[in-house]
Structures are given as structure tokens and as C-alpha cells.
Amino acid sequence: MMMDGDSQFDFATSGRILFGWGILNRLPECVLHLGLGRRVFVVCGRNAARAKPVLDLLEQNGFASHVFQIAEEPSIELIQQGMLEAREGSDWVLGMGGGSALDAAKAIAMMAPQAGEVLDYLEVIxxxxxxxxxxxxxxxxxxxAGTGSEVTRNAVLSSAHHRAKVSMRHSSMLPALSIVDPSLTLSCPPAVTVSTGLDALTQLIEPFLSCKANPMTDGFCRQGIPVAVRSIQKVFQEPQNKQARTDMAYASLLGGLALANAGLGAVHGIAGPFGGMFPNAPHGAVCAALLPAALEVNNHVLKERYRGHLCQLRLRELVGMLTGNQDATFEDALAWTHQMVHLLNIPCLGSYGCSKGDLPLLIEKSMQASSMKGNPVPLLREEIADIIQRAL
Known part of the structure; x- marks a missing residue:
């Protein structure tokens, strides 16, 4: 995107970002410098052993920790429980884990000082x-390496009662400090490595094509997409490869910076409601299954209804980044995405129990999703249906 005299954009991110292999060790000094206090509410995943390095660091430096474990994507009930525990005396909240743990940490931190309950502050439901x-x-x-939640101002919460996922959003949910240490991803299971890796790539592609893109987010995407492309297959085949793990952690960070400031698109516009309707479906794998179809349908819509649209130039640039060949065609790039989905064993949407009978509700929810607003061009109901059916 070129800047002109009338260009405006807004950019916000974490107060401080630390990145690098082994950089976790700087946690105590950074927290002390920020003056956050000594009482910390630690949110981690189901495997508390993975949080032990952080808990040890905190204890060795005089911090008192209260540990709150989550075993699934954060629900309204889970945040309600965590909020009540955090109110008992915590100065700050530390989230360590995947996107679910980080989102839970941000939501609990946001809710702890408020009066009332979680549902009081959620829109729609x-x-x-x-x-x-x-x-x-x-x-x-x-x-x-996939969610980018460490640099975003929202948390995605599920409601089984409403068969929906909703976002809690506020500027103070941006972390005061984000520490991205690629060595922490070494113990990530292969299936999670793959699905989060493809989600990281999607979260670079969609902001790059977004109608809300700006020059800063463009820079993150142009750097991050080639980095993810060169390492996404390698990190699956060689999970202990230091360079590949570093690349994917960096790509995920760049994707988080981009999506938080440029939005997403049809992939996430469908994946969010899909996760609400089929809560056992991993978000990253759903995004990966939808990516080729969303690219293909968007390309078709641009050619048929929006000829000459700026996004056609961006799609051509994206083709070069995905294939490493500036002379490649869109079909070459599409074939690459299909190949990655196949090689990395990404399940189709139907494997989670979704059938054609679920489409009307899923389409309706997708059309109302906030992520859909970032799609490069508006999609008709039948075009959203086409994306879903291609991924079934």
C-alpha cells in the first residue's frame, strides 16, 4: 500500500516485545522494571509441567504465584471462575501456553477489576x-507458534449454550509484556505444530489481502509469509530444528501484529462460527482446511465482479511469495496450498461432524462475523457456501 497525503492508520501492540531463543530468562528483570507487583495469577494449559520454568523463575525472584489451569478453549464459565480467583489478590496476570491460555489470561485480567459477570460485557449473546x-x-x-495472541487486544470465548464463539475486546487487553521464546515450542505435539503453523501463515495472508491493510502491516506480512513458507514443512519433518522453530515463532508474531491492526478475512470469518458449532475442531486445522477454498473463491469473485481491484495486484504478489517464483500463476500458488494441506494431514471440515444440513446456520453466522469485514471484497451468501462446501 502506498502512502499519500490523506493516508491515515492506527497501530497498537504490546507495551514491550522480547523475542529470541532462551529469552524467557529475562522475565523477572522485565517485570520488576515494569513495577507490576509481586502477586501473579498464572494461567497455563492442561500440562502444568510446561509452565515449570516460568514458575521456578518467579519463585526464585520472590514472586508469589497462583496457578490456574485450563484444559480446553476458554469458555464463559471458565473465565468467570478465573475472574473470581484473580479477585482474591493478584497484581497482574501471566498467560503461558497456546492461544487458549493466552486468551484466557487476557479475559481474566480484563474481568478481574470489573463489577458483575462475564456475560454482562459480551455483545450479541x-x-x-x-x-x-x-x-x-x-x-x-x-x-x-500460530495464534499471535501475545500481541492482540482481544480474547475469543466459547459459549456451549449459544453454540458460538465471541470476542472480548479492549485496548487494555494488549499485554504489557510479550516474551516469544522459540525454544518453548520444542515440546509442542506434531499435530498442534502443524495446525498452528498453517494458522500463522493464514494470519499473514489474510491481513495482506485485507481491505483494512496499512503500510505497517504490509511490511510484517511481506516479511512473514516467505519465512513461514520456507519452514512450515521443515518444522513438521524436523521438530527439533532450531531455525525452523525460530522461523515459525517469528512468523506467528508478525501475523499477530498484522491481524490486530488490519483484520482478517473469510477464512477466520468462517472458522470462528465453525468452532462455536463444533467445539472439538482445532481452530488452526479449520483455518488450514479453509485457506485454499477461500483463496480460490476470492480470486474468482475479484475477476468476475471487481476487475481492476487493488487486491488483484496483491494476489499476484502473494503468488510470488508462496511459490518463490515471480513468474508463477495463481493456479501454482493454489496447488501449493493444497499440497501443504495434504502433506500435513489436515482433516476436511466434514471430519468434525459438519454436513450440508449445518450450512444454513454456519453461513448466517459467518456473514455476521467480525473477521469477515476484513475480506478484500464482500462475499455473497452463495460464495461463502462455496468456500465451506469445497472444504467439506
Whole structure:
């Protein structure tokens, strides 16, 4: 995107970002420098052993930790429980784990100072009240490379009752400190490595094509896409490869920076509602299954209804980044995405129990999803249906 005299954009991210192999060791000094306090509410995944390095660091430096484990994607009930525990006396919240742990940490931190319950502050399925106070400070430490949640201002919460996923969003949910240490992803299971890796790539592609893209996010995407492309297959085949793990952690960080400021598109616009309807479906794998279809349908719509649209130039640039060949065609890039989905054993949407009978509700929810607003061009109901059917 070129800047002109009338160009404007807004960019926000974490207060401080640390990146590098072994950089976790700088956690205590950074927290002390920020003056966050000594009482920390630690949110981690089901395997508390993975949080031991952080808990040991905190204990050795005089911090008192209260550990809150989550074993699944954060639900409204889970955040309600965590909020009540955090209110008992925590100065700040540390999230360590995948996107679910980080989102839970941000939501709990946001809710702890508020009056009332979680549903009071959620739109669509709740009362939609504005937040009256800033949240507690958050420190985010990802152990997967894919969500970018360490640099975003929202948390995705599930409601089994509504068969929906909704976002809690506020500027104070941006972490005060984000520590991205690629060595923490070494213990990530292969299936999670693959699905989060393809999600990281998708979260670079969609902001690059987004109608909300800006010059800063373009820079992150142009750097991140080739990095993810060169290492996504390698990290699956060689999970202990230091360079590949570093590449994917970096690509994930860049994707988080991009999506938080440029939005997403049809892939996430469908994946969010899909996850609400089929809660056992891993978000990253769903995004990976949808990516080739969303690219193909968007390309068709651009050629048929929006000839000459700026995004056609961006698609041509994307083709070169995905294939490493500036003379490649869109079909070459599409074949590459299909090949990655096949080689990395990504399941189709039907494997999670989705059938054609679920399409009307899924399409309706997708059309209302906030992520869909970032798609390069508006999609008709039948075009969204086409994407889903191709991924079934």
C-alpha cells in the first residue's frame, strides 16, 4: 500500500516485545522494571509441567504465584471462575501456553477489576456493557507458534449454550509484556505444530489481502509469509530444528501484529462460527482446511465482479511469495496450498461432524462475523457456501 497525503492508520501492540531463543530468562528483570507487583495469577494449559520454568523463575525472584489451569478453549464459565480467583489478590496476570491460555489470561485480567459477570460485557449473546475499568496488566508467553495472541487486544470465548464463539475486546487487553521464546515450542505435539503453523501463515495472508491493510502491516506480512513458507514443512519433518522453530515463532508474531491492526478475512470469518458449532475442531486445522477454498473463491469473485481491484495486484504478489517464483500463476500458488494441506494431514471440515444440513446456520453466522469485514471484497451468501462446501 502506498502512502499519500490523506493516508491515515492506527497501530497498537504490546507495551514491550522480547523475542529470541532462551529469552524467557529475562522475565523477572522485565517485570520488576515494569513495577507490576509481586502477586501473579498464572494461567497455563492442561500440562502444568510446561509452565515449570516460568514458575521456578518467579519463585526464585520472590514472586508469589497462583496457578490456574485450563484444559480446553476458554469458555464463559471458565473465565468467570478465573475472574473470581484473580479477585482474591493478584497484581497482574501471566498467560503461558497456546492461544487458549493466552486468551484466557487476557479475559481474566480484563474481568478481574470489573463489577458483575462475564456475560454482562459480551455483545450479541450478553448485555454488551462497556468496561468501566482497565484490566490487570498481562504478560504473555506463547508456547505454540500460530495464534499471535501475545500481541492482540482481544480474547475469543466459547459459549456451549449459544453454540458460538465471541470476542472480548479492549485496548487494555494488549499485554504489557510479550516474551516469544522459540525454544518453548520444542515440546509442542506434531499435530498442534502443524495446525498452528498453517494458522500463522493464514494470519499473514489474510491481513495482506485485507481491505483494512496499512503500510505497517504490509511490511510484517511481506516479511512473514516467505519465512513461514520456507519452514512450515521443515518444522513438521524436523521438530527439533532450531531455525525452523525460530522461523515459525517469528512468523506467528508478525501475523499477530498484522491481524490486530488490519483484520482478517473469510477464512477466520468462517472458522470462528465453525468452532462455536463444533467445539472439538482445532481452530488452526479449520483455518488450514479453509485457506485454499477461500483463496480460490476470492480470486474468482475479484475477476468476475471487481476487475481492476487493488487486491488483484496483491494476489499476484502473494503468488510470488508462496511459490518463490515471480513468474508463477495463481493456479501454482493454489496447488501449493493444497499440497501443504495434504502433506500435513489436515482433516476436511466434514471430519468434525459438519454436513450440508449445518450450512444454513454456519453461513448466517459467518456473514455476521467480525473477521469477515476484513475480506478484500464482500462475499455473497452463495460464495461463502462455496468456500465451506469445497472444504467439506
Amino acid at each position: 450478553g448485555s454488551g456493557k462497556p468496561f468501566e475499568k482497565k484490566g490487570l496488566p498481562v504478560v504473555a508467553i506463547p508456547t505454540t
